[in-house]
Amino acid sequence: MRLITSLIFWVALAVSAEPLMVEKQRFTLDSFTTANGQVITPVNIGWEAYGTLNSDKSNAILITHFFSGTSHAAGKYQANDTAPGYWDAIIGPGKAIDTNKFYVISSDTLVNANVFDKNVITTGPATVNPASGKPYGLSFPVVTIGDFVEVQKALLDSLGIKKLHAVIGPSMGSFQAIEWAVRYPDKVARLIPVIGSAYMDTYSAIKLQRWAYPILQDPSWHNGNYYDKGQPIQGLSTALAYITQDALHPDGFNPRYPAISTDTGLHQRIDALPLAWQQLLAQARLRAEKQDANHILYLVRASQLWRAGMGDNWQQALGRVKAKTLFLPASGDLLLPPALSKHSAAAMSAAGNQPQYAEIPGNFGHLDGVIGIAAVAQQISTFLN
Known part of the structure; x- marks a missing residue:
């Protein structure tokens, strides 16, 4: 009964709260070298933020988005927008990811699928190559989850943020979140991979x-x-x-x-x-109408190549993670099933870091990690605090 009462409270809070008003911002790198040694000049991504960065810049939480998502994780651009960002149920004042306490940042990935959405800023195959005056097309280099993380790190460096209170992301966002904790173990205090995994097995790829x-x-x-x-x-x-x-x-x-x-x-x-x-x-x-075919291909490849640390041994790479970790797969997920999260959690445990584990209930499978996230709002809130 107590659990049901708590769940009703969190859902009611998510529904009743006034949406945040947010604006898209642009981050530019004059040049970026990919994991395979190719140089992209320049690189642009969009990002948005919710809440206020504190004086010592210690309250930042990074949200990394899913395959077909964008940096629009919460709030609205205009009061009459039909819907807020995809995780508005848990991001905002008094919500699980409380913007009264935390400065929450979300960025578009390189080759974001929604390149023709006016609220998306992303460099990818559809971008005009300054050297040729034409879209890159397949001359754009293959990019990886690691490349996404490095661009995000450059964004955070530009803001003077040296450590993250947490990195949280669903699906492909969970890949990025885990890679953050592997590459920069001293910069990530908490890690929440939602509907995700530390690796992509051959069947899933x-x-x-x-x-x-x-x-x-x-x-x-x-x-x-x-x-x-x-x-x-x-x-x-x-x-x-x-x-x-x-x-x-x-x-x-x-x-x-x-x-x-x-x-x-x-x-x-x-x-x-x-x-x-x-x-x-x-x-x-x-x-x-808002997505690009080549961008889908590049995101498929980035996801197929995923394994923590981007090396030969993802289990060993998880040994570098210092972050307190909470895995949150969806019980009915048939795309990235709970078994992948369980295997990832077991490998992390074997490496000496004991993660927490809970499942998101619901009838929508993989999508429960987005549209059903309020069901685990209390677990997220407790973990972050």
Whole structure:
């Protein structure tokens, strides 16, 4: 009963609180050298912040976002925005990540998927290469989770922030959060990987190849050189439809789409498309207006290459983590299932750091780490304080 009462309190608080008003800021590096030795000149990313940095700059929390997300983690840009940032339920005054106490920073990654969103600032394949005057396309270097972290570190260095109270991120954001704690163990006091893992196993990496395949097979992709012709919209939309389906548990997916049993057209024509697929694809087409096909490919590759420390032995790399750690997988996650978090936590324990572990309940699978995060608000609050 006490747990239920506490959960109701946190959900009510998240719903009733006035949204923060935030603005996007730009961070620029004159040049950046990637892990594979390629130089990008310049690099721009967007970032936003919530709360106030204290005098000794010791209250900063970094939020690292998921695959299709942006730095818009909380608040609104305009009062009439249809929705606040994706983790508004837990970021704000009096919430689990309390902006009365903490200065919360969130940044766009390199090659952010939503490059055509007016509130996203990111350098990637769709960016014009100053040397040629044309978009980079596939001449843009392969980038890694480690590269994302290094750009974030440069941002924090520019703000004079030398240590983080915590790094927290969902999904691909969990990869970045863990890499922060591995690379800079003295700079990260607390670590919360949400719906994530310290490594990408072969099964999961090949599952992500299914997201890339429709783009690579679309004739309109033109080997990545499509910017003067238009996006390979069919391939991109199909990829985004797969991403949506893979992020949902069947219990969350089935009620949202027409049942196959009522789809009469399927009985008449072999080339008829299920209504559920048509709806999923139509929704994906809308999202495709703000996203870029090459950027999706680069994020797939960055995720496929992920392992803590970016070396041959991710288990050994976890031995460098000093941060107090809380793993938060989603119980119904079929994309990055709890087993990956459990294996990661076990490897960390074997290396001498005893992490905490809890699961996010819900019916939406991987997406419970975003839309259902309020269910573990109290655990997050207690951990941070």
